[in-house]
Amino acid sequence: xxxxxxxxxxxxxxxxxxxxxxxxxxxxxxxxxxxxxxxxxxxxxxxxxxxxxxxxxxxxxxxxxxxxxxxxxxxxxxxxxxxxxxxxxxxxxxxxxxxxxxxxxxxxxx
Numbered sequence: 001x002x003x004x005x006x007x008x009x010x011x012x013x014x015x016x017x018x019x020x021x022x023x024x025x026x027x028x029x030x031x032x033x034x035x036x037x038x039x040x041x042x043x044x045x046x047x048x049x050x051x052x053x054x055x056x057x058x059x060x061x062x063x064x065x066x067x068x069x070x071x072x073x074x075x076x077x078x079x080x081x082x083x084x085x086x087x088x089x090x091x092x093x094x095x096x097x098x099x100x101x102x103x104x105x106x107x108x109x110x
Contacts, residue, residue: 020046021046022056023041023052023055026060027059033058038059042055
């Protein structure tokens, strides 16, 4: 393997890790949220678009009181429906990107 190829791979991996753990990095820099809490939330939700953006917003603002109050006020049925909705939206967005971009990739190969 060539050194340039290895350097590109390592650089790409570091960029991907930095982007993935951006909410934790923001929590470390702003100190509005304890970094360990941000890290756990980041691990749990980093692989969904909605969860990653929510983790960034939470780490940057540190304001979760309104979210907790509203969520606790919901009935169990509404909580389940909300989580189900988030999962279905995430599946739709991910499916769109996977199939849309894979169809472009197959056109390039032919």
